[in-house]
Amino acid sequence: MSHSHELVIKSSMSRPPPPPPTTNKDQQRQNPSLQEINIKLIQSGEKERLKELLRERLLECGWIDEMKALCRAFTRKKGRNNVTVDDLVHVISPKGRSSIPDSVKAELLQRIRAFLASTAD
Amino acid sequence: MSSKINGHVSPQPCPHLLDFRSRNGPKPFRALHDCIRVKPPGGCAAIRREPSEVPRCGTCEESSRSRLYACVACAAVFCHAPLLHSHASDHALSIPGHEIAVDVDRAELFCCACGDQVYDRDFDAAVVLAQTVNATATTSTSGSTAMQCSVAGSQPENLRKRRRVDYRPWEPDSGEHISRGNQSIPLLDATNASLVSSTQQPWGLRGLNNLGNTCFMNSILQALLHTPPLRNYFLGDRHNRYYCQQKNGAINGTKNSRLCLACDMDAIFSAVFSGDRTPYSPAKFLYSWWQHAANLASYEQQDAHEFFISMLEGIHEKVEKDKRKSQSPGGGDCCIAHRVFSGILRSDVMCMVCGFTSTTYDPCVDISLDLEPNQGGSGKSSSAKSLNSCNVEADCMHPNQNGGISTLNGCLERFTRAEKLGSDQKFFCQKCQVRQESLKQMSIRKLPLVSCFHVKRFEHSSIRKMSRKVDRFLQFPFSLDMAPYLSSSILRSRFGNRIFPFDGDEQDASNDLSTEFELFAVVTHSGRLDAGHYVTYLRLSNQWYKCDDAWITQVNESIVRAAQGYMMFYVQKVLYYKESENQGTS
Numbered sequence: 001m002s003h004s005h006e007l008v009i010k011s012s013m014s015r016p017p018p019p020p021p022t023t024n025k026d027q028q029r030q031n032p033s034l035q036e037i038n039i040k041l042i043q044s045g046e047k048e049r050l051k052e053l054l055r056e057r058l059l060e061c062g063w064i065d066e067m068k069a070l071c072r073a074f075t076r077k078k079g080r081n082n083v084t085v086d087d088l089v090h091v092i093s094p095k096g097r098s099s100i101p102d103s104v105k106a107e108l109l110q111r112i113r114a115f116l117a118s119t120a121d
Numbered sequence: 122m123s124s125k126i127n128g129h130v131s132p133q134p135c136p137h138l139l140d141f142r143s144r145n146g147p148k149p150f151r152a153l154h155d156c157i158r159v160k161p162p163g164g165c166a167a168i169r170r171e172p173s174e175v176p177r178c179g180t181c182e183e184s185s186r187s188r189l190y191a192c193v194a195c196a197a198v199f200c201h202a203p204l205l206h207s208h209a210s211d212h213a214l215s216i217p218g219h220e221i222a223v224d225v226d227r228a229e230l231f232c233c234a235c236g237d238q239v240y241d242r243d244f245d246a247a248v249v250l251a252q253t254v255n256a257t258a259t260t261s262t263s264g265s266t267a268m269q270c271s272v273a274g275s276q277p278e279n280l281r282k283r284r285r286v287d288y289r290p291w292e293p294d295s296g297e298h299i300s301r302g303n304q305s306i307p308l309l310d311a312t313n314a315s316l317v318s319s320t321q322q323p324w325g326l327r328g329l330n331n332l333g334n335t336c337f338m339n340s341i342l343q344a345l346l347h348t349p350p351l352r353n354y355f356l357g358d359r360h361n362r363y364y365c366q367q368k369n370g371a372i373n374g375t376k377n378s379r380l381c382l383a384c385d386m387d388a389i390f391s392a393v394f395s396g397d398r399t400p401y402s403p404a405k406f407l408y409s410w411w412q413h414a415a416n417l418a419s420y421e422q423q424d425a426h427e428f429f430i431s432m433l434e435g436i437h438e439k440v441e442k443d444k445r446k447s448q449s450p451g452g453g454d455c456c457i458a459h460r461v462f463s464g465i466l467r468s469d470v471m472c473m474v475c476g477f478t479s480t481t482y483d484p485c486v487d488i489s490l491d492l493e494p495n496q497g498g499s500g501k502s503s504s505a506k507s508l509n510s511c512n513v514e515a516d517c518m519h520p521n522q523n524g525g526i527s528t529l530n531g532c533l534e535r536f537t538r539a540e541k542l543g544s545d546q547k548f549f550c551q552k553c554q555v556r557q558e559s560l561k562q563m564s565i566r567k568l569p570l571v572s573c574f575h576v577k578r579f580e581h582s583s584i585r586k587m588s589r590k591v592d593r594f595l596q597f598p599f600s601l602d603m604a605p606y607l608s609s610s611i612l613r614s615r616f617g618n619r620i621f622p623f624d625g626d627e628q629d630a631s632n633d634l635s636t637e638f639e640l641f642a643v644v645t646h647s648g649r650l651d652a653g654h655y656v657t658y659l660r661l662s663n664q665w666y667k668c669d670d671a672w673i674t675q676v677n678e679s680i681v682r683a684a685q686g687y688m689m690f691y692v693q694k695v696l697y698y699k700e701s702e703n704q705g706t707s
Contacts, residue, residue: 038185042175048160084237086203089188093204 037116046115050108057104066099067092137220137232138239141193144218150193150244157228157251159476165617166228166248170196176225180208190222190231198225201233209233229618238618245619252616323661325352327393328400328671332407336670337425340655341432342403343668344642344688345386346393347659349696350461350570355390360457362387382435383457385409400671410435425644425655426487426575426688433458433486462486464569467608470542471560472550479551482566487573487688490532492593529574529597529689537564537606539615564611568603572638572691579650590650596682597640597689599660604636638691646687658684 032040041047058064070092075083134142142149156168168191169176176191177184178200186200190209199209199222213220213233220234228248230239325346329339345351354360362384385406392401410428411418413435436458454460466485471478539562542548547556576595581588604610613619643658657668658681667676 034185035183039175042184043173084235085231086236090204 032116037112040119041112041115044115044119050111053111054104054108057107058100061101061104063096063099063101067096070095132240134241135232135235135237135239137234138230138241141218141221142241148243150241150247152196153193153223153244154247154251157248159252166252168223168225168228178208180211181206189225190233191225192219193221193223193230194219201231203236207233210236227617240618249616249619322398322666322673322675323664324396325394326659326661326666326668326673327398328668328673330400330402331670332402332404333420334422335403335407336655337423337428338403338407338410339670340644340657340668341425341429341688342389342406343657343659344644344690345432346390347642347661348461348571348690349641349692349698351457352390354457354461355387356394360384360387380409380412382406382409382413382432386436413438422651422653424579425646426489429573429688430486433462459484459486461570462573464565464572465567467564467566469562469564470548471539471562472548472553473541473558473560475550475552475557477550477552479548486569487575488533488536489575489577490529490536491577492532492591492595493527493535527593527595529595529601529686532574532576532595533603533606537562537611562611562615564608565603565606566608568607568636568693570693570696572601572603574689574691576687576689578646578685578687588650590646590653592685595686597643597686599640599678600694601638601640601691602636603638607636635693635695637694639694639697640689640691641697642690643681643684643686644688644690645684647685655687656684 038047041050055064071088074088074091078087153168156170158167158169158172159165160167175184176189176198178186178189179197180199183200186202188201189198190201191198192209192212194216197212199207199212201207201209203210209222210233213222220232221239222231222233223229223244224231230241230244231237232239329342331339360383362381365381365384365387389401389403389406410432414431437456463484463486466483466488468481468483469478470480539560542559542561544558546559548559548561549555550557550559574597578591578593579588580591639660641660645656645658646653647656648654654669658676659666659668660681665676665678665681667674667680
């Protein structure tokens with residue numbers, strides 16, 4: 001009898017306990033929306049600091065100069081008076097997004113995660 | 122499509138902006154003035170109705186869009202992402218008169234109908250005012266040259282424009298008539314035609330004998346002998362050594378009063394431009410310079426740059442003290458050395474807590490530039506950026522654009538970059554009344570006639586008691602535009618896209634002259650720190666000549682491009698004559 005008791009205990013110990021039933025509110029707290037994260041970042045001033053950090057990193061790795069060169073080349077081709085801000089944003093956005101160095105992305109993600117962890121309720 | 126005001130291109134308003142202005146009275150953006158928020162220390166301006174407002178698109182409620190615009194007519198905020206959707210454009214097109222909006226994060230006007238940025242003088246004026254009110258120095262500390270950084274600042278004496286004089290063609294006066302007859306030698310006639318032939322080297326090329334490790338002096342002298350404004354000054358008899366000695370002798374008969382480096386320069390100019398091609402020994406000059414810089418008087422090799430500075434000082438000291446002229450080097454009125462080489466540097470130190478900026482102006486006769494630290498990480502870095510973030514991987518660091526080659530422009534860009542001062546160099550902020558971490562930025566307030574760039578290749582560490590030479594190659598251009606490094610450009614990039622002029626602008630003396638320079642001399646150093654050799658390359662009539670002490674040879678420009686530049690001399694393009702091939706024609 002003791003043998004099967006042990007077995008029962010062992011098998012129940014090897015299986016993790018089922019998660020408690022979650023309400024809608026709990027779900028939100030575990031997975032904050034992009035909107036909520038953004039507001040938290042802005043209100044605490046962290047977004048501004050992250051922007052500064054990002055600007056610095058992108059300057060160091062030549063990304064900003066690269067984008068400037070793209071804008072210049074495009075403007076030269078189309079003519080100075082035929083280019084709008086929207087045109088430029090449209091032209092450099094895909095190249096810009098894809099050429100951000102992975103290390104910069106990683107650094108910023110880490111900062112954001114750390115910030116969220118430090119301000120979690 | 123654009124007009125010029127004071128030399129700056131001012132974009133024409135779009136029809137929607139014109140319409141808006143005509144319908145909304147003389148100050149259509151007045152309501153926005155109260156919403157301008159300046160975030161120190163960068164000084165960026167944003168638009169917020171309340172300081173803690175989180176702007177959100179009125180249509181989709183999103184606050185995380187990268188471009189949010191507030192309609193100037195009704196203050197409603199919308200997002201603008203033309204590829205996906207633009208609620209800002211929807212708003213603009215749905216209500217006439219609501220086309221003009223303002224970027225809430227950049228405080229820049231935008232026309233949603235045209236899809237382009239627009240500019241308005243009054244609005245930009247208000248933004249710049251808000252940014253500078255945040256950073257105005259109101260008191261000047263004693264002993265320093267701190268000045269107001271305000272929009273309509275007062276000008277110190279040495280920066281006021283010099284009164285222009287009407288042009289009169291030259292006529293020799295009686296004295297000049299006589300000296301023309303007596304002392305002058307015809308430059309080209311039958312007797313000395315054999316000395317100078319038009320197929321030979323240009324005027325003023327003459328080797329200088331090495332008097333014992335004096336290549337440091339010879340190299341600088343060669344560069345100065347062909348510095349256009351300096352050459353013109355001495356060849357134009359503006360410092361006549363005979364008259365000068367007479368005068369000095371008359372004042373007091375002591376030996377020291379007869380020491381005048383400018384007189385010795387005059388003698389060298391006369392000798393070098395006489396047409397005689399045999400190498401010249403500048404012994405008198407060396408002796409005079411030893412007397413001036415006694416601590417450097419020896420037969421040891423000296424630093425060419427140190428010699429250059431000491432020589433300019435020597436010329437400045439012995440200049441006749443004219444009470445009418447200002448003595449400050451910045452104005453350039455004191456002596457020919459400063460008239461040619463002196464520019465003005467501007468230094469801004471910004472408190473990172475409150476944004477208060479302290480501005481100082483200092484004259485300088487050259488700019489010393491750091492070479493980049495070694496890519497491998499073994500060299501020490503020139504600017505200590507102490508960020509409290511995690512390590513940046515090496516592959517992310519690309520300090521220069523040209524695939525690993527250091528360039529002069531790269532050095533100048535680094536020189537004028539905003540730099541965080543280390544925590545051990547906290548600056549005393551007058552507004553906060555405590556030492557705070559600060560941001561420092563250099564820029565050029567006034568360009569000299571001749572820009573001398575000195576590359577810091579010799580590192581002396583007093584801590585480690587050793588010196589070493591940095592052999593790193595530096596690429597330098599033959600034509601250089603200094604516009605991006607001017608205070609006006611640096612300030613403009615700091616404040617963003619504004620068309621309102623601010624104090625670095627109109628009163629700029631450099632507006633009178635262009636910002637384009639031409640290279641005319643390169644002093645190079647080869648060898649080790651303790652056993653090296655200086656050589657100068659001169660550019661005359663678009664040919665390059667190598668001046669190696671007594672030996673002068675014509676060289677291909679590729680040799681010069683590949684040389685290890687130590688000091689580069691650039692002259693304002695307007696003063697640089699691309700002379701014709703024939704030299705001795707009447």
